[in-house]
Amino acid sequence: MRRATAPLVAALLLTGLALTVPAAALEVGQKAPDFTLAAPGGKQVKLSDLTAKGPVVIFTFIQAFTGT
């Protein structure tokens, strides 16, 4: 019985591991994931619309009004 269930347990463990591995981080040379985000004035801004006009520098910051 123990021998019969061992592969099943191993498969379940591997499935669990696969589900907990985080997605690969973005790397240089990859296509930047496109996004559409809210901008002041009720506008929606799409990354690909901006890059069509030229290179874009994006910085992400923690929180407004905090100096961070």
Added chain:
Amino acid sequence: MGVSADHIATLEAWGKQNKISYLLLSDFRRAMLPSYDALVTDEKSPIFRYAKRAYFVIDKNGIVRWIKVEANPLDLLDPAEVLKALKDAGV
């Protein structure tokens, strides 16, 4: 342009108060930040579910040309470093 997880109304007020001339975008729904690996997902962190301090240069073809993620979110990047990255990438 700057992206944070703040509500757009917060960014609008902050940008106005500080006379910020570049684009500020709100990822209040945390849709963009995870795809750039720029969201703090450590529940023990005081800034859990807020953005990391990170920088990305994207060229006109939409290809990532330079990435810098600060390990310490209080570390500010020297603007000259971004300008050098832009020059090196030839974008």
